[in-house]
Amino acid sequence: MPILEVNNLKKYFPVYKGVFLRPKGFVYAVDDVSFTVKRGETLGLVGESGCGKTTLGRCLTALYDKTDGNVHFCDQDIFSLSPKELKTFRLRVQMIFQDPFESLDARQTVKEILEEKYLIHKKHNRINIDDEIAVLLEKVGLLNADMSKYPHEFSGGQRQRVGIARAISLNPELIVCDEPVSALDVSVQSKILNLLLKLQEEMKLTYVFISHDLAVVKHISDRIAVMYLGKIVELADADSLYDKHLHPYTEALLSAIPIPDPETKKERIILKGEIPSIQNPPKGCRFHTRCRYSTDICRKEEPVLLINNREKEHYVACHQYG
């Protein structure tokens, strides 16, 4: 049974214009997205900036309300939870944020930051709260003495460790990682990624890992979903996606990964044109304006996400394979 099931999820943001602030159109941030996440796996979500991956992450944690569709977490519709159920949901689903500088309250010590969740969920026991936090800090590779420090006393990587400690406290099941390493140095990125992998193994966590960095996603994910303009265009096993990618957009994305070997030459597919406005997405296939294989049908009909390789669970939304 999948831990998370997303069915036809849509999230549109109204755009207000004019003196009377009437809604004049929508930003189609997440447009009819369906996928499942299995317990214990890592699902990578990749796409260029503005494709709706962060919005999707926020919908999965019920930070944003949906426009349409539904999200089931352990067979519970997360958008129709009672306040009490929502609180339990908040214990089980956590989030790691992109910016380690903004995501910690600068006026609170590490202890106060980590303590908050215990206070909210009344799991607060004055005798052992310090021990609990010490264990948490050790798990994420920080020192006991860091408890009384303020965020500004840490480096970016250490701050992100605090963010991770906050997310893993009180044993969640699913963690949505919203670009957790994109604000960090490359050398620190790998350390944080390995920490996440280690924690996943220890605590049997499930990750939804959002990133624009394909190399990072490949390192951590079991399955990968590629998003373009609010839609999932390809969803497959990580290996299958890298070796046998089908969608032209995935092809272009993968060709952009730098290879750390100057001798190797490879063809780089440069996408023509700009990313179209997400307020006014192209008709038909959303990628047709930049696709080098586009044909007439691409301009008229929107492809649906269909299974291409049943064995590998490889899905693709492209007329070439329809």
Added chain:
Amino acid sequence: MSKNHYLARFQKGWQIFILNPLGKTGIILLIVFMLMAASSFFIPLLDPMYDPMTGIDPLIKESTGPSFHHWLGTDNVGRDLFAQLMEGAKVAFIVGLASAFISIVLGTTIGMISGYAGGITDRILMRFADIIMIMPSLVVLLILASLFGQFNIWIIVFIIAIMRWPAVSRVIRSQALSLKSRPFIEASKVAGASDIRIIFRHIMPNVLPLAFLYMTFRVTSAILVEAALSFLGFGDPSQVSWGMMLQWVWKSGHMFQAPYWLIPPGICISLLTLSFYLLGRAMDEVLDPRLRKEEERK
């Protein structure tokens, strides 16, 4: 540890504050006025004739100039002007601080709720604030006073506070608006925090410095409004204040005969409001590093 941090931050802020010529002048003036206000508690104890309201020098039947017994002279019924001036300082502090405090509490709370809640709540609260903001507070007070007769000093304090919260809540609201979409607020939402918790635990500590800054400016305007109201004869007649002293000079026809009576309260009103204004300006520079740098570059 946490205390040390706040202490260190306070000390750093204080350093900037006290090195600033505006802040230094402001704080010196403020201390002088605080001493004046404090002395008002002791002067009547020396001799009942120094009571600012009821003490009358039995030997004096008309307004006299400065003398050994009456440093600033007396008013037309023989009350000591120095004692009245000291009492006026106390009243100015009470009026200024109390009404500033009430308007800050109201303005901050409403601003935070409005900014954080957004939507229809925000619109209703802010339109309400706009309506109050455009009303000229002195005129409203005058109309109310002429309708209901003379007010007790606390009612005046309260009305000034009611008239003056909207500007504060506007500023606090815009702060809350920018704070509420910051990731650390979202992080605490993901942790399951209630709205009340987010407002008071995460938003309030971040807007409080700004609220205090606004409080100093509110003090200034409250003192001025009270003085104007008293001078126009709508003050609390049972309470000496600087505005009241000016009203008495005017009413008894000593406007141009007794400069020792007219000038001191006028100067005191100007200097006390100046002192709070300077404090606010200096605090502004502590809170806003951009202003500070400009100052340092000079």
